[in-house]
Amino acid sequence: MRLIRYLFLVLLAICLVVVATANLDPVSVTLLPGELATYSGVQFTAEVPLYVVGFGGMLLGLLIGFFWEWLRESKHRTDASRRRREAARMQRELDRLQAEKRRNDGHDDVLALIEKGSSTR
Template identity: 45%
Template structure:
């Protein structure tokens, strides 16, 4: 199974390298459209290889998706935390009640009763 995983990673790496080599051309990225940049008298631009733009877009999309999913699951995580706290509280209560039940009894009989 480990070799299959390594083979998939190698194929993915070769594909990424091929995309990067095929898209080495420089492109100009503009922060604002030309009309709006003229109004503000600012035209911030940057020149990057196309593969950097492609991979940056993929990474930005993944990050937005991860954050979106993390926020969406907040209610589920909060409910799980509440359930875990309730479970710990109930376990402590059961342990306390068992110790009160066997308070005046013989230790061996109390251990046998707890095991059943």
């Protein structure tokens, strides 16, 4: 399975390099549309190869998707954290009760009361 994964990654890298070399022509990337740029006073333009625009768009999409998923799953992380704290609290309570039972050397309070009640008759 590891070999298949490495083979897939090598083929993907080759495809990306081929796409990048086929799209080396420079393009002009502008931050804001013309009217908005003159109105806001921010006018940024860069000349970059076309593959940088494509790969940058894919990378930006991935980052936005990861962030969106992290936000969406926050309620599940909160719930899991709450359950871990509750389980730890219950484990401490169980340990305390087991230690108390060992301290009583197997004497059960309920049985002691029953024995006491039957011995008075």
